[in-house]
Amino acid sequence: MSRIIIAGAAQLGPIELDTPRKAVVQRMMELMREAHSKGCNVVVYPEMALTTFFPRWWFENQEEVDVFFERSMPNPDVAPLFELAQKLGVGFYLGYCELAEEDGRQRHFNTSILVNDKGKIVGKYRKVHLPGHAEHKPQDPWQHLEKRYFEPGDLGFPVWRTMGGVMGMCLCNDRRWPETYRVMGLQGVEMVLLGYNTPQLDQLGGEPAFIRVFHNNLSMQAGAYQNGTWVVAAAKAGNEGGIDMMGGSCIITPQGEIVAAAHTFDDELVVAKCDLDECRFNKENIFNFAAHRQIHHYKLITERTGAVAPTEDADA
Numbered sequence: 385m386s387r388i389i390i391a392g393a394a395q396l397g398p399i400e401l402d403t404p405r406k407a408v409v410q411r412m413m414e415l416m417r418e419a420h421s422k423g424c425n426v427v428v429y430p431e432m433a434l435t436t437f438f439p440r441w442w443f444e445n446q447e448e449v450d451v452f453f454e455r456s457m458p459n460p461d462v463a464p465l466f467e468l469a470q471k472l473g474v475g476f477y478l479g480y481c482e483l484a485e486e487d488g489r490q491r492h493f494n495t496s497i498l499v500n501d502k503g504k505i506v507g508k509y510r511k512v513h514l515p516g517h518a519e520h521k522p523q524d525p526w527q528h529l530e531k532r533y534f535e536p537g538d539l540g541f542p543v544w545r546t547m548g549g550v551m552g553m554c555l556c557n558d559r560r561w562p563e564t565y566r567v568m569g570l571q572g573v574e575m576v577l578l579g580y581n582t583p584q585l586d587q588l589g590g591e592p593a594f595i596r597v598f599h600n601n602l603s604m605q606a607g608a609y610q611n612g613t614w615v616v617a618a619a620k621a622g623n624e625g626g627i628d629m630m631g632g633s634c635i636i637t638p639q640g641e642i643v644a645a646a647h648t649f650d651d652e653l654v655v656a657k658c659d660l661d662e663c664r665f666n667k668e669n670i671f672n673f674a675a676h677r678q679i680h681h682y683k684l685i686t687e688r689t690g691a692v693a694p695t696e697d698a699d700a
């Protein structure tokens with residue numbers, strides 16, 4: 385039996401500080417139309433798809449920061465995308481900056497939503513792993529201030545049974561952490577949708593570009609293979625805000641193979657035919673969690689945050 389989903393990773397090229405949301409939404413709609421013409425059932429847009437990746441800069445005042453956030457979703461700027469998607473019967477993942485009024489205060493999250501092929505928001509995720517730093521580092525060529533501008537996500541790593549399969553979401557740095565995929569894997573995830581904004585180089589020159597590409601692929605291929613799930617990943621790419629952002633949007637099989645990938649740093653749709661039943665082999669054999677996991681040996685994973693090495697010298 386086959387359960388086919390044709391997935392599209394809708395990579396976006398640069399979005400600048402002064403790029404209006406409406407212009408970005410038009411580009412996203414163009415990619416949605418292309419996806420529909422190629423039979424896609426679901427389209428993945430990048431993290432922070434509506435604006436430039438503003439955490440590369442230091443902003444002193446909250447008012448300057450809040451302009452990058454959406455106070456409601458959907459809203460007038462993105463409504464045309466929602467309407468087109470519903471008309472075409474295509475679901476989508478959208479990464480955006482969420483300004484929420486909760487618990488009597490304003491909360492700022494790096495968020496994604498999952499919209500089904502009927503136009504219904506079926507799921508929301510808030511980025512758990514915030515990389516970088518909260519303090520200003522003026523000596524660095526650029527900043528990475530997600531810890532200043534966002535709270536860590538408070539929704540965990542949920543999955544949803546939608547569009548014929550079990551889908552989950554994560555955002556950018558989350559894709560580097562095995563816990564991200566395993567928590568969704570323990571809920572039977574069959575397709576992980578994710579967007580990212582990743583500089584081609586780190587600001588201190590510690591990693592060459594080729595190793596960044598290697599790590600990008602390694603992290604997602606391992607997550608797919610070790611949990612028997614498809615991964616559909618969409619980058620924000622190209623020279624944005626003066627920083628070269630990596631592309632590499634791709635679609636990865638439950639066996640960890642990259643079956644389709646972007647080859648530009650611009651708006652580009654990557655498409656693959658994904659049979660969700662291909663997840664079964666790993667889930668029922670080598671990664672049959674119920675048959676093989678020994679969770680009484682894994683306690684440190686949830687009880688200890690930072691690493692603690694032994695002090696005793698075993699050779700003494």
Ligand code: ING
Nearest residue numbers: 515556557558560580581582583
């Ligand atoms: N960006 C980067 C990412 O995890 C990063 C930050 C790059 C961390 C390279 C470590 C190494 O892809 C975001 N937005 O998380």
